[in-house]
Amino acid sequence: MDLRALTLLAGANSSGKSSVMQPLLLLKQTLHEDRYDPGPLKLDGPNVVFTDAGQFISQVAVGQRPRFEVSLGVGKDRGRLLYEPSAAGVTLSETGVSVGQAPEIIMRDGSVVSARETAVLLELPGLEAEGKNSIASRHGIAHEIPLVPWVSIAVVDGVLLKGSVEFPAVGWKTHLSNDLMRLIHLGGHRGNPSRRYPRSVSSSDLRPGVFHEQAAGVIAHWKQHDPASLDALQSAMRTVGLGWSIEPVDLDATAIDLRIGRTRETSRAARDLVSIADVGFGVSQSLPVLVALIDAKPGQLVYIEQPEIHLHPRAQVGVADLIVEASRRGARVVIETHSEIILTRIQYHVAKGTLPPKDVLVHWFACDPKTGDTTVTAVEPDAAGAFGDWPVDFAEVGERVDREYIEAAWKRQSGEAG
DSSP, rough: OOSSSSSEEEEEETTTTGGGGGGHHHHHHHHHSSSSSSSOOOOBBBSSSSSSSGGGOOOOOOTTTOEEEEEEEEETTEEEEEEEEEEHHHEEEEEEEOOTTOOOEEEEEEEOOOOOHHHHHSTTTTHHHHHHHHTTSSSOEEEEETTTSSGEEEEGOOTTOOOOOOOOOOOOHHHHHHHHHHEEEEEEEOOOOOSSOOOOOOOSSSSOOOGTTTHHHHHHHHHHHHHHHHHHHHHHHHHTOSSEEEEEOOOOSSSSEEEEEOOOHHHHHHTEEEGGGGOOOHHHHHHHHHHHHHHOOTTTTEEEETTTTOOHHHHHHHHHHHHHHHHTOOEEEEEOOOHHHHHHHHHHHHHHTOOOGGEEEEEEEEEEEETTOOOEEEEETTTTOOOOOOOOHHHHHHHHHHHHHHHHHHHHHHHHHH
């Protein structure tokens, strides 16, 4: 699936929108696990929760082997992971890596599967002499070659981590693992409002877990070190209608409370600050969305599920503008949405010229009611922001509801008049 500067996932409920991002989230929570070896994939994490591989692997016909493959590309470097279910969850049965224009190197169970691919491996620049000698001393098929840290994709495989020969980093490790660990993820439910939030936050761009648990810490960090971002947040809150200001207040050495200013009157500002737990539920759900979009750095992937939840239509317009602004700054924003307002507002920015059509891609998901198979249609807008002949039914539903209301109102008035 192609990801642009701004990618939208739209379609009916249970059509596969969230499922398409789950492989990335599985890899993310696996890479972030530093308490123990999670094996090939950490199934039960903060981003996605499974207890068995059968819960996310497609059902296949009798006689076929159930498996799934995750393929990722960063620049000219590409990697793929082939997983199969096992009693322990999943097994990484095959890894394929290609660097630049070099042929793909295929590994099974920690071994390169052909001498030709071993030769390609030996030709990689920067490989230490000890590593070359270790590999060259064993010819033929099924050489046991430790592939970490050279192939960072193998970081998710606990078996491949057990090796002695260290290969040089050639860019793949840095790009892929960092991109996944920097991924900002906001689910559809962003916790319950609280009077006590942890103040700690990573000083780097790494964002482990779900972002709503870190948003308060990011705001506190901005107050001390990045007032421009805090000002941008307060401006966004006013635009969206979440409040006039926000103030992180120290409770003790480990926790803060978030106080929301409800009025613009300076004379009342100090006494008008109330805890986020005492304002509408929508504030605690929507505030992390604003923080994530402002926090996102160039090249950083931001995945937000249903940013429109709990928002008034006018506020949805403001959030759509922030989404566009984040993508224009260089962040890669992926939005799962049911909001016609957000889609239309993005079309507006394309037509206005503030968002190039090539930077936008909408993936429309449709589920066959008979087979359960999902069809994904990718559409890029034209220069006027139009998507052409595509399967989105938002407008059709809106028109039908309006028409039914007008007809019902006309009949009622006609009956009363008669």
